[in-house]
């Protein structure tokens with residue numbers, strides 16, 4: 001009879017911390033997808049076309065990252081919470097203004113919010129050093145993507 005393979009697991013307290021970090025990231029990414037869509041629809045001015053397309057790309061990426069984070073939560077045995085009320089209560093990001101927004105203002109509105117999430121994700125990645133490396137890896141991927149989009153937005157700021 002072979003001996004059982006013991007898979008090392010993180011301490012329960014650490015798992016709770018990892019889940020909280022993933023859940024916070026999840027609601028922020030869902031909010032970012034909505035923020036980017038709002039900008040996609042309402043941007044106006046001479047740069048309408050490239051900004052309209054760029055904001056849609058950010059919305060798509062945010063939805064993909066949110067899915068990765070939610071499925072990591074499920075993989076560690078925690079139910080992901082992407083409900084509207086949870087996003088509104090948890091993201092902590094300022095609402096987008098109502099109505100049309102001129103191109104440069106739209107870039108600032110989205111990039112301010114995106115940069116804030118990127119900074120939080122970077123802090124979470126650093127906080128997970130020595131913890132659950134696989135969850136940390138998911139957040140590293142998200143953070144890298146956020147910072148790339150932040151750079152691309154800043155390059156369009158006029």
Ligand SMILES: [Fe+2]
Nearest residue numbers: 040041052056
């Ligand atoms: Fe569209």
